[in-house]
Amino acid sequence: MREEEIIEFLRNCLAKKNEGVLVDIGDDAAVVKLGGEKIVLTCDTLEEGVHFLRDYFPLYFLGWKGMAVSISDIYAMGGEPLYSLVSLGVVEESGVEEIFRGVKEFSSQFKVKVVGGNLVRSDRWWIEVFSLGRVEKPILRSGAKIGDLIVITGYPGEASAGRKVLEEGRSGYSELKERFLKPFPRKEILEIKKEFSLTSLIDVSDGVGRDLYRILKESEKGAKIFPDELPISRNLKDFAGEKAFHYFWSGGEDYELIFTVKRGVNLPSYWKELPLAIIGEITGDVGVIKSGEQILEPAGYDHFK
Template identity: 40%
Template structure:
C-alpha cells in the first residue's frame, strides 16, 4: 500500500534578499544525501511528493514544531542542537507509542538573516539524530517567515506483542498498577538553568548536554510493548504534569514517592535542595513514563535491571483534590508547588 506525502517548494513565497529557495533546497538535499537513506523509499526528495512502501500492521504518526523565541533562542543554541532537538522531540513521541521511526518530513520557516550554512548545520543535527535512531528525511517544505521555525513530521511502525502490533497508550493505566520511568529526570531543566546561571564545570556541562542533546528511548519503548506493557508516554512537559495526563486519560489517580524519583547526581550537586522540585516540573527529559501490573514489573526488573526506576503506583480516581500526589519516605503527603508547564505559557 503506497503512501504519498506532499513535499518541497513553494516558489511564490520566495523573497529577494534571503537565500534563494532552490539554492537552499539543493544545499539541504546534499546534507540529507550524506546521511543513511530512509528504508523503503520509492520516490525521495525532488518530486511533487515522496512515495514509500509500507507493510500491513499499525503505523503511528506525529508532528512537533520548534519556534525561535518560544522553544529555544537562536543566540543561545547552536543550529545543530536545534536540529537534533527538533528530531528528538518527535522521535520521543514515536518511542512513547512503542514504535520504530520510519520516515520524516521537515518544514522550515526561514527569516532573511538566516544563511544557507546555518540551515545546513541544522540539517546535520536533524540527520545525525535520524541516523542514530531511525526515521530518514524523505521530503519537506521551505517557506520564508519573519520568525525561524522548524516542523518535523514523523511516521513509525508499531512493535509487536505475541505477534500482534500493539501501541503504548495514555489511557491504559489501571488502579493497582506500578509507575516507572526510564533513565533520570530533571537533567534538561538543570542544563537550561546552568546556561542561564552561567555555571561551568563537568557537572554543569553534563546537564547542558542533557538539555541540548536529549536521547529518545526508542529501543526501550519497543521493549515495553514486547514485554506486555500497555500504558506509557514520554516526559516532555514535566514528570508530574505528564503523569497527570496519564491519570486524566485513564480516569485514575497516582501516588509518587519523592525519594524514589531518579534525579541525576549532577542536578543535586549543582542545585542542592532545588534538584527535586526542578526534576518534578522541568520537562524535556524525553524519558518514558509507564505503568504496569506488579507481576510484570518483577519480570521486567529481572530482565532489564537498571533501565528504569519504580517511583509510585496508580490509585482509584480521586473524588476531589489532585490526581497526582507526592509522599515522603514516611508516606506523608508533600506539597507539589510547580506542576510543569504548558506550551502556550511563558518560559
C-alpha cells in the first residue's frame, strides 16, 4: 500500500462523526473543540536512516527540524502554535544536549513552549514532536473553487537539492544545504490570512506536485499551471540545470505553503521578505494538473513507495 492508500484506509477505519471533532484524518492537522476554543493537534517524526543520515546531519538540526515540521502543520491550518511535547530516541546521552539546543532555539524564535515529552534508548536517532495550537477558523485543503489562484511561498525544490548535495558530500551550495537542514515554517501566513480570504491551504512537505494534488483531491478540482511563473531559484538552477523543475515539483521537505485565493485579489509579490508567486489556477477538471497541453503527474515523496 502507498501512503495515500494507507491514509484513506485509516480515514475509513478510524474517522467517526463526533460533534467535538471539527477536522480529523486527511488534512495537515486535526482540529477539535475544547473549552470553547478550536484546538489544532498534530505530530511528526524524523528518523535516522529514513529522513537523514548522521554523516551529514548534526544533531542540533534534528532538534530544530523536528520542531519545524510539526509547527508547519499548525500554520498549514491557519493556526497559531502554542505548545509542544518532544519524544526522543537516544543513541548516546552526549547527543541529547545538542538536540535540545536546536529545540530551544526554535521554540524561542517561534514562541512555542515545550512542556514535556519522553526519552527512550534507541539504536538510531529519532525525534517525534506533538504540537498543539489554536485557530479561529481552520483553512482546509478542501476549500478551493474553480477560478481561484494558486499561490506558493518561497523557493520550493531547494531543500531536496540541499539533501542531494549533502548526500554526495559536495562542497559549496551552502544556501541549499541550509534549506534542508534548517527549514523555517511560514508563520507569515497568520498575517496573510487576515489580509486575504484564503480558500485552501497546505504545507509543502512531500513536493509541490503531490501536495497540490492533495488540495485538488479534497476540493474535487483540477489545476492549470503557469509554467513561466514557477519560482525556481537561481541557486537551484545553478545546481540542477535542466533538472531544476524535477526538484521544484517533486523534491519535498521545503515546508513552504501552497494556498488558493479568489481571482482578482491584489496579491503582492512579496509579503515583507517572503516571496509569493501565483503559479496557476483551479479548474473543474477533477484530479488533473495541466501545464499547457501537458498533464503533470502529482510526483513527490511517499514513505511507503
